[in-house]
Amino acid sequence: MAFLQQQQQRLAAGQQRQRAAAPAVLRSSISRRTLLRPLAAAAPTKAGLIDGKKIAEDIRKEIAAEVQQLQKAAGRAPGLAVVLVGARKDSETYVRSKKKACAEVGFESFGTDLAEDVSQEELLRVVAQYNADPKVDGILVQLPLPKHINEQAVLDAISLEKDVDGFHPQNIGSLAMRGRNPTFVSCTPKGCMELLKRSGVQVAGKTAAVVGRSNIVGLPAALLLQNADATVTMVHSRTPNAEEVVRAADIVIAACGKAEMVKGDWIKPGAVVIDVGINAVDDASAKRGYRLVGDVAFAEAAAVASMITPVPGGVGPMTIAMLLQNTLEGYKRRVASR
Numbered sequence: 248m249a250f251l252q253q254q255q256q257r258l259a260a261g262q263q264r265q266r267a268a269a270p271a272v273l274r275s276s277i278s279r280r281t282l283l284r285p286l287a288a289a290a291p292t293k294a295g296l297i298d299g300k301k302i303a304e305d306i307r308k309e310i311a312a313e314v315q316q317l318q319k320a321a322g323r324a325p326g327l328a329v330v331l332v333g334a335r336k337d338s339e340t341y342v343r344s345k346k347k348a349c350a351e352v353g354f355e356s357f358g359t360d361l362a363e364d365v366s367q368e369e370l371l372r373v374v375a376q377y378n379a380d381p382k383v384d385g386i387l388v389q390l391p392l393p394k395h396i397n398e399q400a401v402l403d404a405i406s407l408e409k410d411v412d413g414f415h416p417q418n419i420g421s422l423a424m425r426g427r428n429p430t431f432v433s434c435t436p437k438g439c440m441e442l443l444k445r446s447g448v449q450v451a452g453k454t455a456a457v458v459g460r461s462n463i464v465g466l467p468a469a470l471l472l473q474n475a476d477a478t479v480t481m482v483h484s485r486t487p488n489a490e491e492v493v494r495a496a497d498i499v500i501a502a503c504g505k506a507e508m509v510k511g512d513w514i515k516p517g518a519v520v521i522d523v524g525i526n527a528v529d530d531a532s533a534k535r536g537y538r539l540v541g542d543v544a545f546a547e548a549a550a551v552a553s554m555i556t557p558v559p560g561g562v563g564p565m566t567i568a569m570l571l572q573n574t575l576e577g578y579k580r581r582v583a584s585r
């Protein structure tokens with residue numbers, strides 16, 4: 248809590264300035280509590296906070312309204328199936344949040360929880376059942392999976408029309424080809440782009456650096472930025488001049504999975520920083536014994552950036568909002584094709 252309060256105080260000045268210049272859609276995403284803080288109380292932070300929690304809430308409301316409108320004619324609500332393998336606490340939390348979000352927007356959720364030692368064949372059988380179920384518009388298998396299971400084989404088995412996580416190779420491949428639209432775009436990178444859009448950030452013509460090259464975040468984020476006409480460089484563990492590349496970027500997406508790796512002096516003054524990382528670091532003063540930090544050293548970067556996402560409360564909530572949006576898209580396509 249103290250950490251969050253500190254963050255909000257540091258960001259008050261930047262947000263006040265940001266709000267004056269921001270489009271209406273951005274204004275509504277900046278927390279009122281932060282804006283009401285007197286400027287004098289703020290530390291010398293420059294960046295405006297991109298409030299992913301609020302933007303995700305707005306998107307959930309938009310989806311709920313659309314579901315209400317559509318389901319009468321369609322005769323059913325959108326359906327999302329969530330498959331959980333094992334008992335990782337973080338995965339259990341995310342799956343619970345996904346089911347709660349489904350209930351909030353009026354989706355029907357289906358769930359299968361499998362033991363840690365389930366066979367790959369059994370998991371593939373569950374996926375096949377959901378592939379065939381007409382009430383299911385989207386299927387996701389919560390990652391990571393236990394080591395004895397071939398993750399890619401499971402992701403490949405999800406029907407392309409129900410791959411709301413967007414992890415199917417054909418969906419990722421289509422992103423890389425001009426003129427080909429993927430059936431679904433994976434949720435976290437899609438959420439990053441939505442944060443930029445709803446914060447009034449122009450992407451076309453800008454330079455962008457993506458730190459991290461994972462199949463599920465770094466690579467699709469770079470492709471989405473490029474498709475939006477940014478000039479993109481990917482930075483990874485073998486990039487010799489990572490800092491230099493990031494320092495040249497107008498937009499930085501950090502998705503390397505290393506706590507606070509991107510330092511403040513890597514950031515070009517005025518750049519927009521989207522931090523995908525969610526890393527737990529020990530903190531005896533925190534209630535849970537740890538606190539969450541991103542892949543960006545937040546306070547340092549916020550002192551030079553023009554806009555930045557916090558962790559928590561930035562990209563994370565958008566992942567689930569985009570999952571709902573993808574499921575709704577799948578539902579609309581399936582209903583239209585009946």
Ligand SMILES: Nc1nc2c(c(=O)[nH]1)N[C@@H](CN(C=O)c1ccc(C(=O)N[C@@H](CCC(=O)O)C(=O)O)cc1)CN2
Nearest residue numbers: 341387388389390391412434525559560561563564566
């Ligand atoms: N099949 C999938 N598996 C995983 C995905 C995914 O998109 N599909 N992404 C991550 C986990 N994830 C969703 O599944 C996810 C991670 C974090 C958040 C989030 O909102 N985080 C909060 C902080 C939560 C906390 O306090 O612990 C935040 O950043 O504000 C949502 C979803 C890996 N697996």
